[in-house]
Amino acid sequence: MATGKKVYATLVEKISEVEANQNETLSQVRKSQENMENLSSERDSFYFNLATIYFPEMDSLSVEKTLEEVKADMKRLLLGKQQRRQDLERLVSDVQKTRGTSQARLAEVEHEIDSKVEKRERTGSFIVEDLSKNEKYQELVVQADQSKKRLKQNKSRADAFKFETTEKLKDFQENALFMYLVNRNYGQPNATGNSLTKTIDSWVANLTNFRKNKKTYDFLTTMPDKISEEILKQEQEFRDYSSQIREIESKTEEKHGLPLILEEENIMNATKSDLVGQINQLNENYDQFIGEMKELENTKGKFYTEAMKRLTGYLKGQTIAELRERARETPDPKDDGIVNRIDGVDEKLNSERKILNSLLETQKSLTKKLTGLRSIEKEFSNQRYTSSESRFSSGFDMGHLILAYLTGRMSVGDITREINSHQHFKDPTPSYSSYSSRHSSSSSNYSSGGGFSSGGGFGGGGFSTGGGF
Numbered sequence: 001m002a003t004g005k006k007v008y009a010t011l012v013e014k015i016s017e018v019e020a021n022q023n024e025t026l027s028q029v030r031k032s033q034e035n036m037e038n039l040s041s042e043r044d045s046f047y048f049n050l051a052t053i054y055f056p057e058m059d060s061l062s063v064e065k066t067l068e069e070v071k072a073d074m075k076r077l078l079l080g081k082q083q084r085r086q087d088l089e090r091l092v093s094d095v096q097k098t099r100g101t102s103q104a105r106l107a108e109v110e111h112e113i114d115s116k117v118e119k120r121e122r123t124g125s126f127i128v129e130d131l132s133k134n135e136k137y138q139e140l141v142v143q144a145d146q147s148k149k150r151l152k153q154n155k156s157r158a159d160a161f162k163f164e165t166t167e168k169l170k171d172f173q174e175n176a177l178f179m180y181l182v183n184r185n186y187g188q189p190n191a192t193g194n195s196l197t198k199t200i201d202s203w204v205a206n207l208t209n210f211r212k213n214k215k216t217y218d219f220l221t222t223m224p225d226k227i228s229e230e231i232l233k234q235e236q237e238f239r240d241y242s243s244q245i246r247e248i249e250s251k252t253e254e255k256h257g258l259p260l261i262l263e264e265e266n267i268m269n270a271t272k273s274d275l276v277g278q279i280n281q282l283n284e285n286y287d288q289f290i291g292e293m294k295e296l297e298n299t300k301g302k303f304y305t306e307a308m309k310r311l312t313g314y315l316k317g318q319t320i321a322e323l324r325e326r327a328r329e330t331p332d333p334k335d336d337g338i339v340n341r342i343d344g345v346d347e348k349l350n351s352e353r354k355i356l357n358s359l360l361e362t363q364k365s366l367t368k369k370l371t372g373l374r375s376i377e378k379e380f381s382n383q384r385y386t387s388s389e390s391r392f393s394s395g396f397d398m399g400h401l402i403l404a405y406l407t408g409r410m411s412v413g414d415i416t417r418e419i420n421s422h423q424h425f426k427d428p429t430p431s432y433s434s435y436s437s438r439h440s441s442s443s444s445n446y447s448s449g450g451g452f453s454s455g456g457g458f459g460g461g462g463f464s465t466g467g468g469f
Contacts, residue, residue, distance in 0.1 A: 004390025004423070008380060010398040015373045018406070022366040025359055032356040039352060043345045044312075050323075050338045051311040053330075057299035058307060067326075070314050074307055081303040085296050092289045099282040106275040109268055116265040123256045130252050137248045144241035151234045158227045165220045172217050178208045182217070186210065320346065372405065372412040379416055389425045396422040 055066045055074065058081060063074045131137050172178055185191045186201050187210070205211065253259060295301050315323065320343045327335040380386065401418055404410040410418075 001394050002392045002396060004385045004387060004392065007392050007396070007398045007419075008377075008386045011373075011377055011380060011402070014399065014402045015370070015377060018366060018370050018373060022363065022370060025363045025366060029356065029359045029363055032352060032359055035352050036349065036356060039345055039349050043342060043349065046338050046342045046345065047312050047315050048308065050315055050335055050342070051308050053332065053335050053338070054315075055307060055311050058301070058304035059299050067311070067314070070311050073310050077303050077307045077310075081296060085293065088289050088293045088296070092286065092293070095282050095286045095289065099279060099286070102275055102279050102282065106272065106279065109272045109275060113265065113268045113272065116261060116268060120258070120261050120265060123258050123261055126256050127249075127252050127258065130255070131249065134248060134252075137245065140241055140245050140248070144238060144245060147234065147238040147241055151231070151238055154227075154231060154234060158224075158231055161227060162224055165224055169217075169220050172213070172220070175208065177204050178210065178213060178217075181205055181208070181210050182214070187214065369406055373402070375412060376415055376419075380419065383420075383423075385419070385423055387425075391424055391426050393422045393424070 055062050055070075058078060060078065063071065063078050066074050181187075181201060181204060184201060186205060191198075191201075296303075298304075318326075320339065323339045323342065324336075327339045384390065396418075398419075401410065401415050405412070405415055
């Protein structure tokens with residue numbers, strides 16, 4: 001008699017064997033597919049070599065000598081190449097003309113800009129001359145310069161004073177007795193306190209030399225704001241001078257037409273920038289067209305690649321017999337050799353294809369069988385056949401059943417029924433319990449209607465006549 005665990009171990013072992021077979025088959029499939037790819041690449045290269053014999057390059061002579069079946073396609077491609085060359089020649093000519101016009105216009109614009117610059121400089125000298133004769137303007141410039149100088153000096157002094165004030169105020173603020181009197185408004189009309197506290201405050205004031213130090217303290221706390229106000233006034237003064245100066249300059253500039261000259265110069269500069277951008281783009285187009293024209297000079301460029309693609313496709317559609325017959329018609333023996341090699345690769349491909357198809361069928365069969373085995377394993381576990389109480393009858397052979405399933409002599413249902421019919425759970429082993437625990441709860445069953453009577457028992461009359469067993 002086998003245990004459920006032992007039978008389950010056999011099942012899992014067989015599943016692992018099938019999985020190993022499946023993995024090995026998958027590896028063989030991948031290897032076969034790789035062989036097919038390599039053979040196909042080799043076959044393509046042979047067809048390409050064969051096509052080069054029948055169409056060595058993209059020119060009129062090759063087109064005339066190529067296969068009659070593809071000659072029309074080759075002619076269309078050659079005409080397309082020739083048409084593209086003509087289009088490029090026209091595009092290059094257009095670019096050269098447009099670029100020449102743009103460059104001529106750019107030269108004109110640069111000349112106009114130079115003229116505007118000269119005019120602006122002459123106008124500037126006239127403006128400077130007028131302003132130098134304007135007494136009010138010159139006076140304002142002097143005043144503005146002096147104001148600016150004072151403002152700069154005072155700002156520097158204000159920064160230094162602010163730093164010094166912060167350091168000195170720290171000494172006062174850290175003096176508890178001095179700040180006590182400040183907070184009590186000592187010496188002020190609004191000072192608080194009675195006669196006793198005022199006496200104490202006077203004593204503290206004498207101790208700290210309060211009256212003298214308070215003047216310094218007040219100066220340090222109020223002076224920064226006053227300095228800031230003065231700085232603001234000086235800044236406004238400088239702005240006023242600058243505004244008056246700018247007003248005189250603007251009127252003088254307008255008198256001599258400087259704003260219009262500057263506007264015209266800006267327009268010319270913008271025009272120049274646009275022209276430079278256009279010329280740069282034209283240069284890029286020119287380089288691109290010239291590059292493509294050089295590519296067209298190559299008789300094995302993109303048009304030849306397209307022609308070879310079509311010719312190779314045609315040759316692949318021919319049978320080996322047709323290819324052999326065509327090769328015999330040419331004086332060059334090279335194509336005969338290439339056709340033989342294509343035939344050899346085709347044989348290898350057919351052989352490898354059969355191997356691959358067989359492996360794929362095996363893979364498919366193993367996948368199906370593995371799915372069935374896993375369903376058997378799942379049912380086995382769901383029925384708790386792996387428990388320690390699970391037993392199988394003598395002669396039950398899980399390995400034999402799985403072999404029958406793998407060889408197609410049994411189905412998943414057949415095996416499941418075999419498992420169910422041979423499986424059973426062994427009887428549970430009685431567990432220990434004390435006599436008292438087993439009988440104390442049932443003592444109430446001994447009633448007056450059966451067992452020992454409620455009125456009898458031991459003593460007082462022995463067994464009662466109304467009860468008994």
